[in-house]
Amino acid sequence: MSGLILCNDTNVKNPYPIAELGISLHTAEELCYYIYNYVFLLESDFINEPLLYFIGTELAMPKLEEKIRKWIMDQSDMAQILFMILQDIHYYSEAELGVFKTQLEWMRRANPSERAKKKADYLLQKRKYAGAIHLYDSIIGGEQDKGMTKEFMGALYHNKGVAYAGLFEAEKALECMEKAYESLEREEILKEIFFLCQISGELELPEAMMLAVPAEQQFKWKEEFDTLYKHLMYSGKGKELEELWEKDSIRRKAGIQKLLSQWKQEYREMAKS
Amino acid sequence: MQELLLGIDICDDYSQISYFNPQTLEAENLGLTEDESSCMVPTVICKEKGTDSWFIGEEAYRCALYGKGTMVDKLVKLAGKKGTATIEGIKYSADDLLRIFIKQILAIPVGRLGSDKFASVVFAFQNKSADVMDTVIKVTDEMGIPRECVHMANHAETYLFYVISQKKELWINQSCLFDLSETGLHYYELNVIRGRKPQVVEVNHEELEEGFSLEILETNAGKKLGDTILSSCAERLLQRKVMTSVFLTGKGFEDSQWAAGFLRFVCNKRRAFSGPGLFARGAAYMAYDHIQEETSYPYVCLCEGRLQSTISMQVWHEGRERQLVLASAGSDWYEAKAAASFILDNTNVLEFLVTPMGNGRQSKLTIQLDEFPARPNKTTKVEVIAAFLSESKISIRVIDRGFGEFFPAAGQMIRQDFQI
Numbered sequence: 125m126s127g128l129i130l131c132n133d134t135n136v137k138n139p140y141p142i143a144e145l146g147i148s149l150h151t152a153e154e155l156c157y158y159i160y161n162y163v164f165l166l167e168s169d170f171i172n173e174p175l176l177y178f179i180g181t182e183l184a185m186p187k188l189e190e191k192i193r194k195w196i197m198d199q200s201d202m203a204q205i206l207f208m209i210l211q212d213i214h215y216y217s218e219a220e221l222g223v224f225k226t227q228l229e230w231m232r233r234a235n236p237s238e239r240a241k242k243k244a245d246y247l248l249q250k251r252k253y254a255g256a257i258h259l260y261d262s263i264i265g266g267e268q269d270k271g272m273t274k275e276f277m278g279a280l281y282h283n284k285g286v287a288y289a290g291l292f293e294a295e296k297a298l299e300c301m302e303k304a305y306e307s308l309e310r311e312e313i314l315k316e317i318f319f320l321c322q323i324s325g326e327l328e329l330p331e332a333m334m335l336a337v338p339a340e341q342q343f344k345w346k347e348e349f350d351t352l353y354k355h356l357m358y359s360g361k362g363k364e365l366e367e368l369w370e371k372d373s374i375r376r377k378a379g380i381q382k383l384l385s386q387w388k389q390e391y392r393e394m395a396k397s
Numbered sequence: 398m399q400e401l402l403l404g405i406d407i408c409d410d411y412s413q414i415s416y417f418n419p420q421t422l423e424a425e426n427l428g429l430t431e432d433e434s435s436c437m438v439p440t441v442i443c444k445e446k447g448t449d450s451w452f453i454g455e456e457a458y459r460c461a462l463y464g465k466g467t468m469v470d471k472l473v474k475l476a477g478k479k480g481t482a483t484i485e486g487i488k489y490s491a492d493d494l495l496r497i498f499i500k501q502i503l504a505i506p507v508g509r510l511g512s513d514k515f516a517s518v519v520f521a522f523q524n525k526s527a528d529v530m531d532t533v534i535k536v537t538d539e540m541g542i543p544r545e546c547v548h549m550a551n552h553a554e555t556y557l558f559y560v561i562s563q564k565k566e567l568w569i570n571q572s573c574l575f576d577l578s579e580t581g582l583h584y585y586e587l588n589v590i591r592g593r594k595p596q597v598v599e600v601n602h603e604e605l606e607e608g609f610s611l612e613i614l615e616t617n618a619g620k621k622l623g624d625t626i627l628s629s630c631a632e633r634l635l636q637r638k639v640m641t642s643v644f645l646t647g648k649g650f651e652d653s654q655w656a657a658g659f660l661r662f663v664c665n666k667r668r669a670f671s672g673p674g675l676f677a678r679g680a681a682y683m684a685y686d687h688i689q690e691e692t693s694y695p696y697v698c699l700c701e702g703r704l705q706s707t708i709s710m711q712v713w714h715e716g717r718e719r720q721l722v723l724a725s726a727g728s729d730w731y732e733a734k735a736a737a738s739f740i741l742d743n744t745n746v747l748e749f750l751v752t753p754m755g756n757g758r759q760s761k762l763t764i765q766l767d768e769f770p771a772r773p774n775k776t777t778k779v780e781v782i783a784a785f786l787s788e789s790k791i792s793i794r795v796i797d798r799g800f801g802e803f804f805p806a807a808g809q810m811i812r813q814d815f816q817i
Contacts, residue, residue, distance in 0.1 A: 128739040128747070130714040130721060131778060147802035153740055154801040157776065214716040215740070215775070 278307030294324035400516035404680025415677035424681035555679030577649025582608035600700035620655035697727035
């Protein structure tokens with residue numbers, strides 16, 4: 125299937141809020157997109173009364189609402205209902221639905237820790253660092269799944285470290301990264317630790333690491349870090365800031381204030397658990 | 398209270414009003430007053446000196462004749478070229494004058510029929526000019542007549558509706574109309590094209606070069622000349638055609654005694670009808686049809702002012718591929734508008750199929766959407782709005798709508814006009 129998908133232009137008065145993403149859904153296609161791409165974010169109570177009201181009344185799809193209710197009555201599991209919703213709305217092709225089915229299968233087979241990690245990884249990817257850390261902690265300290273592998277634990281600590289780095293909590297990040305290295309013993313983690321120390325400027329490279337990595341390798345990493353740093357200084361946000369200095373004092377002040385409030389807002393979002 | 402179903406024909410020389418009588422199911426002409434024998438209202442306007450009073454029609458002539466006011470004529474032509482008229486030192490736009498005229502002419506059926514509820518009004522013009530039609534819409538908006546109750550038509554369309562509202566035996570083969578007025582001699586020919594479903598009824602219009610000023614009919618020699626001209630036109634146009642009926646209308650045929658030779662020819666083995674207000678009555682039939690849930694005329698009506706091709710798009714809907722018709726052949730171009738939203742699925746191009754009603758080849762119109770922001774597949778929604786600038790020109794606007802709050806719209810719009 126390729127071409128144009130005709131949309132039913134229903135005027136949704138009350139969009140459906142998705143707290144995890146901080147957005148709202150306005151159309152049936154967006155609902156499909158959300159289910160398909162964020163299925164691991166969905167809690168067991170996702171199919172609830174407000175969602176049924178949104179589908180039946182706001183999206184003007186009473187037949188689908190009725191069908192979901194019937195499936196709930198028949199004790200169908202959530203995965204089956206989600207699949208049925210996607211099939212009914214026809215936003216995804218058969219091939220795409222096949223991929224989704226595989227994902228649902230994985231979720232069915234995966235243990236709670238794996239599912240929770242997937243969700244935490246998603247939050248990390250979306251820069252919701254505090255939320256991700258919270259989830260990683262709950263997995264690490266969780267009682268339900270004592271049989272976690274060394275690899276899995278390492279990955280948890282690594283990703284938690286990345287999240288702390290995102291919040292500029294370098295010490296905590298370093299602590300997690302060291303634990304991750306202990307479990308995984310991968311060179312790229314050492315490189316990340318090296319970069320972390322470079323960024324913070326205050327952290328000392330752990331002694332064990334200094335011994336583990338030859339000076340020549342560290343020198344190459346330093347060069348790579350410097351190049352990257354320069355690049356970041358003159359692109360994206362660095363460039364935005366740089367451009368402000370070229371403006372007159374009044375505009376510069378207003379620009380800095382605006383940029384600061386924007387960064388603060390972004391940080392608040394990252395730190396919100 | 399009776400709801401008004403009106404057909405109003407506005408020409409540069411005369412305007413006529415017709416209303417659809419729900420009791421008789423016929424369109425009937427309406428004069429200025431009950432005693433008024435003629436239903437033709439001269440399309441002139443006159444402002445009384447020193448007052449704010451305006452007169453139209455015969456009253457306007459009277460006012461000007463007695464030197465009580467300044468008269469302006471040819472209001473449609475003036476509005477079409479966005480002209481002005483200066484009265485008592487004040488410059489009035491043609492729109493202003495047409496506005497006053499239309500308000501006053503609409504007051505006639507209100508007074509005569511005792512109702513100010515307009516259920517459906519069809520304004521007829523010789524040709525549909527967007528400027529003039531926009532003025533009419535503005536006036537009716539001002540008068541509180543709902544937009545959906547106001548429609549526009551040209552003479553070919555109103556003739557078509559007038560004829561197909563008559564008994565089928567009158568138009569089973571071909572039918573024609575001669576319209577003789579101060580503005581010219583017009584010939585309309587209606588053909589029923591068989592073998593298609595729905596049946597196609599087509600009207601071709603020709604403005605004849607032989608048109609003459611009605612002033613020549615004031616002398617016997619002029620009458621004879623007029624008769625000769627019309628007879629030769631009729632012989633040329635009707636030869637070897639199975640014309641079931643011939644209609645005559647316009648000021649020139651108000652009294653058709655002068656055209657004895659012409660009448661003899663057209664009445665030979667054909668049924669001929671002469672009378673004023675044919676276009677207004679056709680418009681009144683259209684007005685009645687507009688309020689019906691299902692049209693009483695299950696035909697594709699092809700004529701000037703109507704689309705000759707169907708515009709459609711190939712889309713996916715509920716998992717199936719189907720043809721989405723944006724505008725059908727035979728629709729009034731002024732009213733043929735469509736809007737639809739689509740999600741782009743592995744494509745960056747919109748294709749519109751143009752399917753002519755006749756035997757012409759199907760063609761494609763394409764719009765590239767490269768200017769729109771790049772997003773993952775299926776996360777760009779576009780709104781397509783199609784409207785017509787004339788019967789052969791379509792204007793398509795494509796608006797980027799993004800994909801909800803996942804991918805907010807950048808607000809870009811692409812507009813392309815195509816000759817079809």
